[in-house]
Amino acid sequence: MSTYLFPVKMALMLFPFLALVLALPVFVGQYRRYGSFVFWRAVVIYTFIFYLLTAYFMVILPLPTVASVAKMTGPTYNLVPFKVVSDFFKQTVFVLSDPATWLAALKQNVVIQPLFNLLLTLPFGVYLRYYFKRSLKQVLLLSFGLSLFFELTQLTGLYGIYPRPYRLFDVDDLMLNSLGGLLGGLLAPALMRLFPTREQMDAKAYERGQRVTFTRRLVAFLIDNVIAVGLFTMVVGLVAQLLHVTAFVDASGLGNTIPQLMVFLFWPAVAGGQTLGKKLVRIRIVKRDGAACGFWRLAWREFLLYGVAYWALRGLIWSTTELFSKMHQTPVDWLLFGLTLGATLFFLVDILVVGLRRTRAFHDVWAGTTQISTVERPVETESGSSAK
Structure with missing residues (x-):
């Protein structure tokens, strides 16, 4: 035994x-x-x-x-x-x-x-x-x-x-x-x-798949920011080395900006509102009425998220360092700290509300967009089998 x-x-x-x-x-x-x-x-x-x-x-x-x-x-x-x-x-x-x-x-x-x-x-x-x-x-x-x-x-x-x-x-x-x-x-x-x-x-x-849950959006967000942005960053770095412009790309911030634009703007504009992450979890960005998003609406949406929210967080980190580490406590520093802190808290509360109440995020609300599931339930045939 x-x-x-x-x-x-x-x-x-x-x-x-x-x-x-x-x-x-x-x-x-x-x-x-x-x-x-x-x-x-x-x-x-x-x-x-x-x-x-x-x-x-x-x-x-x-x-x-x-x-x-x-x-x-x-x-x-x-x-x-x-x-x-x-x-x-x-x-x-x-x-x-x-x-x-x-x-x-x-x-x-x-x-x-x-x-x-x-x-x-x-x-x-x-x-x-x-x-x-x-x-x-x-x-x-x-x-x-x-x-x-x-x-x-x-x-x-x-x-x-x-x-x-x-x-x-x-x-x-x-x-x-x-x-x-x-x-x-x-x-x-x-x-x-x-x-x-x-x-x-x-x-x-299939019933659950019709809902765009916070978890699906989070998974897509992580895939886009970790995998897709990472790959494009490597490509941009490689091209910069081949063209001998690495110093310029690093100094101008293009090494971060170009991958963000490629992943979150140009890719979904060509792919019908889907980034790599959204395609993998089968969700799509559309207008409130379900119509396809145009380039400029996508640009406004991504600007709100990655242009405002991202740089507000970066600004908060910078102003905090200036105020409490380097002790540069000028009125301008305090003003920047207050603005970026308020914006960051707003974004964090928004994420919390989206996760708990399953509402649309602020950038979707302000841009007039929403996210829908691309999962299609199979249609039952006369023989009882299913076909897509």
């Missing part, structure tokens, strides 16, 4: 790290598709990845040393089907006429190992039917494919790491794994009654 529990323990230890790496692309894809993410969907995806990790660990662990594998002389494969049945009668204490031997026989390894092979892919079949909506035929074929992958992993000595297989490639395992997946597919409809259906999750996700 410890042979099977060890891989589970290893999976539990590694899961928080591996699952995050493996699930992140799936989460991004789901968010891109629906414009939101349902908690139960996250649970399903996370547990599915955990299951696959555990199953894979059961196939390869515990890892022996290369030297010990090199000394092995036993068979590397079994191509005789139903050998597990003959082994049961040959290697167990089972006697049909003696019921006292039945329970003892079930506790022997020749029974436990096939049972684990049967159970190994049972969750796989459940997931395929419940979440991925596969037919029983597809469940059987995919379960066979997963089992074949496991068996080839063993036959190749963990992809050539070992000089020979350290576990047996067994045709019975292929059949038991395939049967286990099919059994899971058959059990799935009964289990599906206890949990939200895939259709219910999709409907809820």
Whole structure:
């Protein structure tokens, strides 16, 4: 039993790290598709990845040393089907006429190992039917494919790491794994009654995806300011070096201004009101009536946010340094401090109100713009399927 529990323990230890790496692309894809993410969907995806990790660990662990594998002389494969049945009668204490031997026989390894092979892919079949909506035929074929992958992993000595297989490639395992997946597919409809259906999750996700939440706007803001601006800043710096105008670009502030203009003005003007971040989270800047934004309206909107708000914060930092660090406490310094402090507090309160009350930000209100979701709910066809 410890042979099977060890891989589970290893999976539990590694899961928080591996699952995050493996699930992140799936989460991004789901968010891109629906414009939101349902908690139960996250649970399903996370547990599915955990299951696959555990199953894979059961196939390869515990890892022996290369030297010990090199000394092995036993068979590397079994191509005789139903050998597990003959082994049961040959290697167990089972006697049909003696019921006292039945329970003892079930506790022997020749029974436990096939049972684990049967159970190994049972969750796989459940997931395929419940979440991925596969037919029983597809469940059987995919379960066979997963089992074949496991068996080839063993036959190749963990992809050539070992000089020979350290576990047996067994045709019975292929059949038991395939049967286990099919059994899971058959059990799935009964289990599906206890949990939200895939259709219910999709409907809820699409419903949420129609709302432009503060979280979506924040994610777009971070992507634009960290990734997009960062990339354009690198490009501007590289071009400045090639043209030998780095000193001028740095002194004039063009190294910061050009990337901001490219990301927040010229890019959305060409892309129909979408920056890189907004495109990834599927939102768009439009006029209040839903019409497309013109260049000058976008320019006014971005000026309010990045021309006024950004420089107000920069001015507050500068005036604070002048007043309380360098002790340059002139009336002009105090006036600048008061103006920039008031503006900065206004912007912070505005962000707080937007986050709590889901209202439009000040720059959208003053520019006459709003942000809409570009997520489209699939249209149901006459056959009951959905199409975009």
